[in-house]
Amino acid sequence: MYDDDDTTFSLVSTASVTDATSVTTRTELENADDDIDFEIDDATSDFESGWEVSSGPSTSVPPSVYEDEIAYGRRYHGFRRGIYPMPNDEVERHREETVHALFLQLMGGHLFYANIGDYPQKIIDIGTGIGIWPIDVADQHPSASVIGTDLSPIQPPWVPINVRMFIEDSEEPEWLHGSDFDLVHFRQMTHVFRNLQGLLTKIYPHVKNGGWVEFHELIFEIRCDDGSMKEDDPLRVFIETMKNGLRVYGINILTINELEQILGEAGFTNVHCITKKVPISTWPRDKTLRALGVFMKTTINDSLGAMAAKPLAAxxxxxxxxxxxxxxxxxxxxxxxxxxxxxxxxxYAQKREGHYAETLY
Known part of the structure; x- marks a missing residue:
C-alpha cells in the first residue's frame, strides 16, 4: 500500500532542461577513434517502460532523457550524459542478469539480508539498472511500495503493480521519494557516487526508525592465495588500469573498502559487513564454488569490453x-x-542504536 507521503512523486526532473542537456561527455576523453567497437551491439533501446522522471515542480521532461549516447560501439545513458562511463545496452543487461543470479546463489536465494519484517511498506533500489531486483522484491512483498531509480530508462515495459520506476540523478541535493523507508538498497553502486557519505546523510532522515540500508558489491581486486597468478597477470593488469581510468571520471571503485566507516559517519548503526571469496572461472573442486565461478567469469567477461572503452580511453x-x-x-x-x-x-546497517560487524570467508 502507498502512504500519504507518496505525494512527493511527480513527472518532471529537478534539473532544468538547460542543466540536463548541457552535461555532456568529456570531449577530451573521446578521441577520433569513437567508431572502434569493443562489443557488437545494435545501439538501440528495446525498452519502452513506464518510467517517470522524478523531480520538483515547474520544469519539463528534457528530451535528453530518451536520447542515448553512442560511443565506441556501445550505448550509454542520455540523461546527465557522460557522468557515468559504463554502457546501458544489451551486453550490460546480460551482465546485470548474471550478477543478480550470482548474488542469489551467494546469498542462499535471499534478495537481501536486512530484517525488515513480513509486511514492509516502502522499499527503494537506487541505481536499479534493468530493474530485476525491485521486480523480484515486489513479487515477494506485495505489501510494499517498491521504487527503482536510475539514469537510464532501460527497464521492462511490464512490472508488478506495486513497482514504480524513476529516471533521476540520485546525487541531486533533494530527496523526492518520501520517508519511512523500510529498506534502501544499492547493488554495485558504491563506486558510482562522487560523495557516498553525503548521499547516505541525505537518505538517513527518510529511513524509518529501525529501517535499513543494504549494499551488494563486487570488490574489483583480482586476488590469488596460492601463487598461481603472476604479478603481471593480464587480467589483473587490465582491472588495475581500468580503475585508474575511472578515477579520471571521479570514480573510486574501492570505496566499498570504507563502507562500514561511511555508514557510521552517516548515522547508521548495527552494521553487518559480510565478505565472501568468489572464484573466477571453474577451477575450484567444490560444485557450489564452481557454479559461482561460472557466474563470476561471465560477469567479468561481459564487463571487459565496456572497461576497454571509456575508462581506458580516459x-x-x-x-x-x-x-x-x-x-x-x-x-x-x-x-x-x-x-x-x-x-x-x-x-547492511540500521537506523537505531547498537553495532555489530561480521566478516566471513
Whole structure:
C-alpha cells in the first residue's frame, strides 16, 4: 500500500532542461577513434517502460532523457550524459542478469539480508539498472511500495503493480521519494557516487526508525592465495588500469573498502559487513564454488569490453593498446590453472542504536 507521503512523486526532473542537456561527455576523453567497437551491439533501446522522471515542480521532461549516447560501439545513458562511463545496452543487461543470479546463489536465494519484517511498506533500489531486483522484491512483498531509480530508462515495459520506476540523478541535493523507508538498497553502486557519505546523510532522515540500508558489491581486486597468478597477470593488469581510468571520471571503485566507516559517519548503526571469496572461472573442486565461478567469469567477461572503452580511453591509450589489453585479459580469463578470485560484500546497517560487524570467508 502507498502512504500519504507518496505525494512527493511527480513527472518532471529537478534539473532544468538547460542543466540536463548541457552535461555532456568529456570531449577530451573521446578521441577520433569513437567508431572502434569493443562489443557488437545494435545501439538501440528495446525498452519502452513506464518510467517517470522524478523531480520538483515547474520544469519539463528534457528530451535528453530518451536520447542515448553512442560511443565506441556501445550505448550509454542520455540523461546527465557522460557522468557515468559504463554502457546501458544489451551486453550490460546480460551482465546485470548474471550478477543478480550470482548474488542469489551467494546469498542462499535471499534478495537481501536486512530484517525488515513480513509486511514492509516502502522499499527503494537506487541505481536499479534493468530493474530485476525491485521486480523480484515486489513479487515477494506485495505489501510494499517498491521504487527503482536510475539514469537510464532501460527497464521492462511490464512490472508488478506495486513497482514504480524513476529516471533521476540520485546525487541531486533533494530527496523526492518520501520517508519511512523500510529498506534502501544499492547493488554495485558504491563506486558510482562522487560523495557516498553525503548521499547516505541525505537518505538517513527518510529511513524509518529501525529501517535499513543494504549494499551488494563486487570488490574489483583480482586476488590469488596460492601463487598461481603472476604479478603481471593480464587480467589483473587490465582491472588495475581500468580503475585508474575511472578515477579520471571521479570514480573510486574501492570505496566499498570504507563502507562500514561511511555508514557510521552517516548515522547508521548495527552494521553487518559480510565478505565472501568468489572464484573466477571453474577451477575450484567444490560444485557450489564452481557454479559461482561460472557466474563470476561471465560477469567479468561481459564487463571487459565496456572497461576497454571509456575508462581506458580516459588514460589516452590508443585503440591498438586498448584492443591488445582486452584480448590479453580475455585470454588470461580462460586459463583455469590460475586460481583467481574476487571478494563480494554484503553490507547492511540500521537506523537505531547498537553495532555489530561480521566478516566471513
Amino acid at each position: 588514460l589516452n591509450l590508443s585503440p591498438a593498446q586498448r584492443v591488445a589489453m582486452l584480448e590479453a585479459a580475455r585470454e588470461s580469463l580462460d586459463d583455469t590453472s590460475i586460481h583467481r578470485y574476487i571478494n563480494c560484500c554484503v553490507c
